[in-house]
Structure formats: C-alpha cells, structure tokens
Amino acid sequence: MTVPFADRQLSRRDLLRWGAAAGAFVSVATLATACAGPTGLPGPGTLTLALNRSLVSLDNKLNQFDAAVTVQRAVRQALTEIGPNITPRLVLADRFELTAPTEWTVHLREGIRYSDGTPVTVEDVSTALRMYSQVQGGFVSSFFPEFPTVRKIDDRTFTLDTQKPLPVLDALMANILITPAAANKPAELQTGVGSGPYVVTKFNRGAGTYSLRRNENYWGTPAGVERVEVQFLSEESSRVIALRSGQVDVIDSITPDSATQLSGLPGITIDHASALRMNQIFFNFRQPAGHPLADPRVRQALTMAVDGDSLVHDVLVNSVVQADSVVPPSMKGYVKTGEYVYDPDQARSQLKALGAENLTMRIIWETGEFAGDASIMEALAEMFGKVGVKTTLLQFEPGGDIATWRQGKGGEWDLLGNGFGGPTGQAINMLQGMYAGTAEKESTRDTYQGYVQPAVAALIAQASSEPDPVARQAYLTQAQQAAWNTWPCAWQFVPKSILARRTRVEGLRLDDSNSYPLAAVHLES
Amino acid sequence: MVYVLKRLGQGLLTVFLTVSVVFILIRLAPGDPAVAYAGPLATSAELAKVRTQFGLDQPVLVQYGTFLKELVTGNLGTSYSFQAPALQVVLERLPFTLTLAFASILLAALVSIPLGVWMARRTDTKKELGVNVVSIAGQSMPDFWIGILLLSLFAIVFPILPASGFATWAGLILPTVTIAILQVALISRLVRREMATNFASPYLTIARSRGVSERTLTWKYAMGNSAIPVFTALGTRFAAMLNGVVVVEVVFGWPGVGSLIVRALSTRDYPLIQATVLVTAVLAVAVQLLVDLAYPLLDPRVRLGKANAS
Numbered sequence: 001m002t003v004p005f006a007d008r009q010l011s012r013r014d015l016l017r018w019g020a021a022a023g024a025f026v027s028v029a030t031l032a033t034a035c036a037g038p039t040g041l042p043g044p045g046t047l048t049l050a051l052n053r054s055l056v057s058l059d060n061k062l063n064q065f066d067a068a069v070t071v072q073r074a075v076r077q078a079l080t081e082i083g084p085n086i087t088p089r090l091v092l093a094d095r096f097e098l099t100a101p102t103e104w105t106v107h108l109r110e111g112i113r114y115s116d117g118t119p120v121t122v123e124d125v126s127t128a129l130r131m132y133s134q135v136q137g138g139f140v141s142s143f144f145p146e147f148p149t150v151r152k153i154d155d156r157t158f159t160l161d162t163q164k165p166l167p168v169l170d171a172l173m174a175n176i177l178i179t180p181a182a183a184n185k186p187a188e189l190q191t192g193v194g195s196g197p198y199v200v201t202k203f204n205r206g207a208g209t210y211s212l213r214r215n216e217n218y219w220g221t222p223a224g225v226e227r228v229e230v231q232f233l234s235e236e237s238s239r240v241i242a243l244r245s246g247q248v249d250v251i252d253s254i255t256p257d258s259a260t261q262l263s264g265l266p267g268i269t270i271d272h273a274s275a276l277r278m279n280q281i282f283f284n285f286r287q288p289a290g291h292p293l294a295d296p297r298v299r300q301a302l303t304m305a306v307d308g309d310s311l312v313h314d315v316l317v318n319s320v321v322q323a324d325s326v327v328p329p330s331m332k333g334y335v336k337t338g339e340y341v342y343d344p345d346q347a348r349s350q351l352k353a354l355g356a357e358n359l360t361m362r363i364i365w366e367t368g369e370f371a372g373d374a375s376i377m378e379a380l381a382e383m384f385g386k387v388g389v390k391t392t393l394l395q396f397e398p399g400g401d402i403a404t405w406r407q408g409k410g411g412e413w414d415l416l417g418n419g420f421g422g423p424t425g426q427a428i429n430m431l432q433g434m435y436a437g438t439a440e441k442e443s444t445r446d447t448y449q450g451y452v453q454p455a456v457a458a459l460i461a462q463a464s465s466e467p468d469p470v471a472r473q474a475y476l477t478q479a480q481q482a483a484w485n486t487w488p489c490a491w492q493f494v495p496k497s498i499l500a501r502r503t504r505v506e507g508l509r510l511d512d513s514n515s516y517p518l519a520a521v522h523l524e525s
Numbered sequence: 526m527v528y529v530l531k532r533l534g535q536g537l538l539t540v541f542l543t544v545s546v547v548f549i550l551i552r553l554a555p556g557d558p559a560v561a562y563a564g565p566l567a568t569s570a571e572l573a574k575v576r577t578q579f580g581l582d583q584p585v586l587v588q589y590g591t592f593l594k595e596l597v598t599g600n601l602g603t604s605y606s607f608q609a610p611a612l613q614v615v616l617e618r619l620p621f622t623l624t625l626a627f628a629s630i631l632l633a634a635l636v637s638i639p640l641g642v643w644m645a646r647r648t649d650t651k652k653e654l655g656v657n658v659v660s661i662a663g664q665s666m667p668d669f670w671i672g673i674l675l676l677s678l679f680a681i682v683f684p685i686l687p688a689s690g691f692a693t694w695a696g697l698i699l700p701t702v703t704i705a706i707l708q709v710a711l712i713s714r715l716v717r718r719e720m721a722t723n724f725a726s727p728y729l730t731i732a733r734s735r736g737v738s739e740r741t742l743t744w745k746y747a748m749g750n751s752a753i754p755v756f757t758a759l760g761t762r763f764a765a766m767l768n769g770v771v772v773v774e775v776v777f778g779w780p781g782v783g784s785l786i787v788r789a790l791s792t793r794d795y796p797l798i799q800a801t802v803l804v805t806a807v808l809a810v811a812v813q814l815l816v817d818l819a820y821p822l823l824d825p826r827v828r829l830g831k832a833n834a835s
Contacts, residue, residue, distance in 0.1 A: 207780030
C-alpha cells in the first residue's frame with residue numbers, strides 16, 4: 001500500500017538524503033553561477049579604484065585620508081581646491097580675494113547647482129562653516145586658527161571675516177565641502193547631494209564600497225568616465241594582485257616594494273608625486289635641563305651619525321628624499337634651510353667633547369607610521385651604535401598607547417618615529433602644527449613632543465598673520481631656518497606618493513596632495 | 526521543550542558573560558578611543574570633549590550600567606569611526622560573512638566526508654598514507670599563504686577568477702576554497718578515525734557476515750554511528766567562521782565581520798567591538814544549539830536532556 005506523502009514520517013535517513021541533495025544542489029548552483037558570471041573585470045566604461053582605507057563617508061569633517069580626497073571631491077566640492085604646485089584654484093567660487101587684512105570677498109560662480117538641480121547658495125557656505133566648526137575632534141577644524149563668519153552682500157557675493165588676518169584662507173577653504181544647508185549637520189554626512197561631477201548611486205558604508213555615476217547635471221565639463229566603482233582593500237598585496245589581474249584600474253598610496261614589483265609589467269604604469277608629508281625621527285623636547293638631548297649640539301652630533309643616503313637608497317629604495325628643511329619642498333612657502341651631513345667620526349668626537357659619549361636612547365614608533373618603519377629603526381640603531389650610542393627600540397601597534405607616551409605620560413623615550421601631513425599644502429600650517437609650541441600649551445602637554453622655542457613660535461605667529469605675501473614669506477623663511485637650527489630631528493625625509501594604474505586609464509594627474517581630479521580621467525577607447 | 530529552554534538560558538548567560546568580559550577587557554587594554562577618533566594632533570581640551578561626548582569620562586561601572594541598559598533596548602551605541610549605529614554597521618557586513626562561512630563549510634563537508642570514508646576503507650595502505658600526508662600538509666599551510674597562492678594562480682597566471690571583493694558570485698570561489706582546504710584537512714581525518722573505528726566494530730563484522738552490502742555497511746551503519754562527532758565538528762567549525770575568517774577576509778578584500786573587528790580594534794571603536802562580539806556570540810551559540818537539537822535526528826538513541834540509552 002502506498003503511504004500518502006503527507007502521512008509519511010520524516011526519517012533520519014530521509015533527512016540526511018534530502019540534506020545531502022540540497023547541499024549538492026546549492027554547491028553546484030553556486031559554482032555554475034560563478035563560472036557563468038563575469039570574472040569581476042571592470043567594463044569598458046567603468047573605472048575601478050581600490051583604496052587602502054575604508055571610505056566611511058563622502059564627507060570629510062572627521063576623516064580625510066589622501067585617497068579619499070579624490071573620491072570625496074568627485075561628489076562634493078569646495079569653493080577652492082589645491083591645484084598643481086599647491087596653488088589654490090577656484091571651483092565653486094569665481095572670485096576669492098583678500099580685500100582687507102581680515103576680510104576675503106567671495107563670489108559664487110554663475111550656474112552652479114547640485115546634482116538634484118538646486119542652486120548652490122551663500123547660506124550653504126555659511127552653514128557648512130558652522131557645521132565644520134561645531135564637530136568635535138574634526139579633522140578639518142584643526143587647520144583653522146579661527147572659523148570665518150559669512151556676511152552676505154548679494155545672492156552670489158559674500159565676505160569671509162576673521163578676527164585676525166588669515167592670509168591662507170583661500171587654501172583652507174579647499175577643505176570645506178559645500179552641501180545644501182538643510183541637509184548639513186555637525187557630523188560626518190552619510191548621504192546627501194553634492195555639486196561634483198559624479199553622484200553616488202549605491203554604497204555600502206560597512207564594506208567601504210561606492211558606485212558613482214557621471215552627474216548629468218554637472219555645471220562644468222562632464223566627467224570622462226561614465227561609472228566609477230570604489231573598493232576597499234586593506235591588504236596591499238591583494239591590491240597589487242587585483243591591479244595585475246585587471247580587476248582594478250588604480251591603486252594608490254603603495255609602498256616602494258610594490259612599486260618595484262609592478263614597474264615594467266605590461267599594461268601597468270607607475271606615477272610618482274612629492275608628498276605633502278614629513279617623516280621624522282623627532283627628539284623628545286621634554287628632557288630636563290642638563291640632559292644631553294636638551295643640548296642642540298648633542299642633537300646635531302647625533303644627526304651626523306645617520307647615513308641618510310644609505311637609508312634613502314638601500315632601505316627605502318629611492319622612494320623618499322632626504323629633507324633639507326623642516327617642511328617638504330612641495331609646500332607653499334618652503335625654503336631650503338640646510339642639509340644632513342653624515343660624518344660618524346665628527347659625531348663621535350663631538351659627543352665626547354660634550355660629555356655624551358655613553359648616551360643611551362630609546363626610539364619609539366607606531367607600526368605603519370611610514371613605509372619601511374621597522375627597517376629604518378633597525379638601521380638607525382646600528383648607525384647610532386657605531387658612534388657609541390646604545391639604542392633600544394619600542395614599537396607600538398596601531399590603536400595602542402603611543403599617544404600617552406608621546407605626551408610623556410607612558411614612559412621615557414628619546415626619539416619618536418612620526419609622520420606629519422600637511423594637506424593644505426601651506427608651510428605655515430605645518431609649522432604651526434609642529435613648531436609653534438608655547439609654555440601655555442605645554443602645560444597641558446599639547447605641544448609637538450614638547451617643542452617650545454619662543455623665538456621660533458614668534459616668527460611663525462608673525463608669518464601666520466602677515467597679509468603681505470612678500471613679508472609673510474620673509475617670516476616663513478626665518479621661521480624655518482630658526483626651527484632647523486634647533487636640530488629637532490635626528491633625521492627627516494619626504495616620502496613620494498606612488499600610484500599604480502592600468503595603462504587604459506588616461507588623463508590621471510597625481511598631485512602633490514596624493515589625489516587627482518577624477519573628472520579628468522578617461523579610459524582608453 | 527524544557528531542554529530547549531534550559532539551553533537557551535545557558536546560551537543567554539554565555540552571551541552575557543562574553544559581552545561583559547569583552548566590555549571590561551577592551552577598557553583595560555592600552556589605547557584611547559578619543560585619540561583614535563580626534564587624531565594625534567588634538568589638544569587635551571578637544572580630547573576631553575570627545576571623551577565626554579562618548580561617555581568615556583564616566584567610571585567603567587557607570588559605562589557598563591549604561592551599556593546594559595541600552596543593550597536591553599537593542600541600542601549598542603554609535604560607532605566612533607562609522608558615525609552610525611554600531612549594530613547596523615555589523616549587520617551590513619554579516620551577510621558577507623554568513624555567505625562565506627556557509628559556502629566554506631558546505632564545500633568542506635562535500636569533500637571531507639567522502640575523502641574520510643575513502644581513507645578509512647584503505648587504512649594503513651600506501652594510498653591512505655599519501656592522502657594523510659597531503660591532508661596534514663593542508664592543515665599546516667597558513668591560510669594567507671594558500672590565499673596568495675590561489676590568487677596568483679587563478680587571478681594572474683590564469684585570470685579566470687576575481688582577485689578580491691564580492692562584486693560577482695565568482696568572487697566567492699577563491700576565499701571559499703582557501704578556507705575549505707584547512708577544514709577538509711581537519712574533518713576528513715576525523716571522519717577517517719570515526720569510520721575506521723566503526724569498521725573494526727563487531728557489529729559490522731556480523732552485519733557483513735549476514736550479507737549486508739558494503740555500501741549499506743559504510744553509508745548507513747558506520748556513517749550513522751559516526752554522524753554525531755562529524756556533525757559536531759562541522760557545527761563547531763561553522764560557528765568559529767562566524768566570528769570572521771580574519772586573514773582570508775583581509776587577503777581577499779572580503780567585506781565581512783572579521784576585517785571589521787580588526788578595524789574596530791585598531792581604532793578602539795568600543796561600540797563597534799561590542800556589537801561585533803554580541804552578534805557573533807549570539808550566532809555561535811545559536812549554531813551550537815541547533816547542532817545539539819539535531820542529535821536525535823542523527824541518532825534515534827539520543828534523548829535530549831536525559832541520560833543517553835546505550
């Protein structure tokens with residue numbers, strides 16, 4: 001007798017049989033789908049970028065790393081941008097002029113509108129500045145000594161007023177991305193429209209992936225590529241493989257090792273640019289009076305123990321240049337102030353003469369602070385050892401406690417491996433960040449490794465408030481020279497930004513800011 | 526039902542203890558979320574504001590109390606780095622991890638069970654020894670190395686598969702195979718051991734003498750008795766994968782929970798760490814519970830909540 005299906009008991013055997021069948025079906029179906037589908041190669045009208053950090057949003061109030069600038073500014077724009085040679089260039093404004101020591105007059109470009117067709121207004125600018133100033137711990141706000149206030153003159157004209165002269169405001173405003181006032185908040189925006197050449201069609205914030213489409217309402221020259229896919233691949237070897245396989249068109253911020261591996265491969269081009277970043281082996285300026293390192297002559301002697309050329313050529317395979325100032329040469333306002341001389345005999349005799357021949361030092365740094373960090377530190381320890389200085393190394397993992405140590409609250413240290421970026425491209429901002437320490441700031445440990453040199457700080461203060469460009473440059477020159485003369489670093493070097501791309505990607509111009517205008521990129525037909 | 530409720534209670538306790546221990550431990554670990562959030566150049570005053578904003582200026586016990594209170598309502602806080610609800614960020618990534626874990630365990634089961642049976646039927650032969658050596662080698666190889674090897678082979682030398690991400694289903698193949706290689710090595714040897722023990726049992730000898738076919742002996746009798754340990758091992762491995770297969774996710778740019786927690790730890794993103802731990806702990810406990818509940822289906826002698834019949 002046939003048992004009706006509904007009346008049948010599900011036996012253990014049935015369960016296993018059905019389970020195995022379902023499993024086999026799912027596996028085969030998955031495999032078949034996979035093999036039948038595309039291999040992930042970008043289409044002819046799609047540009048695929050792989051970033052080394054996850055792009056959490058297309059706003060920059062809290063976070064802004066180099067590669068993010070490229071994508072963020074393809075969607076949202078500022079009044080100005082940092083153009084070639086670190087010169088502020090007009091974007092949403094067609095006039096941005098210093099009309100009084102504490103007043104800039106700005107005129108919005110005619111016909112500018114967001115991707116939804118609404119116009120960019122003076123209120124949007126005013127709101128944006130207010131929102132950036134209100135966000136706690138914001139990345140951009142740290143570059144503004146004060147936020148300007150907006151005074152509307154007419155529908156497209158306004159002034160930006162400050163309490164004190166802010167002569168580099170046109171460069172600083174390149175970091176203020178404009179969003180419709182009603183949609184702006186004192187936090188990093190996750191959604192919303194922009195005025196840039198691309199619009200976001202899809203994103204997964206958790207995965208760091210963004211799909212961009214050409215903005216058909218763009219007020220300027222339309223973007224050269226119809227679609228852009230942005231991926232996040234944290235592991236550099238994976239990004240290199242993705243580029244080699246053709247799955248990805250552009251990878252940026254790569255290490256010299258990867259550049260060496262990729263250079264010469266068919267279908268791949270490497271681009272270099274000088275970075276707006278200074279990597280340093282910075283002395284601890286919180287040593288008490290009488291400590292050998294509190295004496296600039298001892299610090300100078302130690303610089304002579306460092307074979308910078310070997311570090312550049314052998315350890316960093318020419319991916320950096322040795323510094324000859326306290327700011328990178330691509331910075332606006334840079335001047336050459338000296339150079340590092342390798343003379344271990346002189347270093348040894350000078351240390352002996354100063355009673356510092358038995359010096360011991362501890363170098364601290366955080367993993368990944370710059371490419372080749374551990375190799376550099378090991379080489380430095382060996383070089384210092386050759387002049388009789390014993391060195392211990394202490395490496396911190398990212399997210400660890402190095403910030404406490406830097407403030408002198410974690411333990412004793414003598415040298416810090418550190419990188420300092422200057423995304424505004426202005427030497428003055430970098431000098432303010434590192435060398436403008438005061439006794440007041442030091443009372444809360446808010447100076448840069450305890451660096452308090454009143455004469456240097458005074459020159460920086462004069463430069464920062466001097467509206468006349470010639471006089472400002474004169475102060476900047478003096479400030480850089482004065483800072484250099486204090487021998488703040490055992491060694492400094494300027495990294496090069498390195499980008500690798502498929503040769504089908506054309507029109508890409510890597511700027512010193514380690515970003516590039518995405519709208520200018522086009523794909524080989 | 527009583528057993529299920531009891532196990533659910535145990536599971537809840539496990540999850541509670543896990544999130545509580547993690548809550549305390551991450552606050553004892555070095556590092557300051559305020560510095561990670563505001564950057565190394567933030568002033569002391571700015572850092573203090575950030576700490577106040579995040580409630581980090583409160584004593585740990587107060588923070589813990591607030592956390593538990595919010596936990597009841599399903600609010601695990603706002604991720605510092607994503608500026609979005611932490612639970613939402615984790616749930617956005619969870620499907621990727623579930624997909625990878627499911628595909629990997631399925632592939633591992635489909636390969637390792639027949640392989641283990643094959644080895645058990647050829648115990649102490651040269652062929653079995655050879656396969657054993659290969660499986661031990663598979664178990665010994667680091668997954669990142671296998672991943673890079675597969676990537677080089679199938680994304681560059683023979684560019685037939687995507688190198689990273691999950692833009693298409695083809696992107697699932699390489700990470701799945703990478704994870705499955707290790708699982709196959711582990712589970713096939715377990716299957717081999719269980720099956721070999723059963724093959725040597727008197728009940729099989731008697732069944733064989735009564736003319737029961739080798740196929741029935743293998744797949745019904747021996748496998749039936751080996752099912753529980755094998756199923757338990759598969760369940761345990763699957764639960765472990767739900768915590769994220771960190772290295773494989775990083776190598777293949779897989780946007781799963783594993784790579785998320787690496788990021789959360791490096792930025793000391795407390796709400797995100799807690800949300801990740803909570804979600805993965807709940808899932809792991811649920812999988813283990815399902816495995817336990819499946820025992821009576823696999824072996825009718827098993828009665829949940831009672832001493833097993835021998």
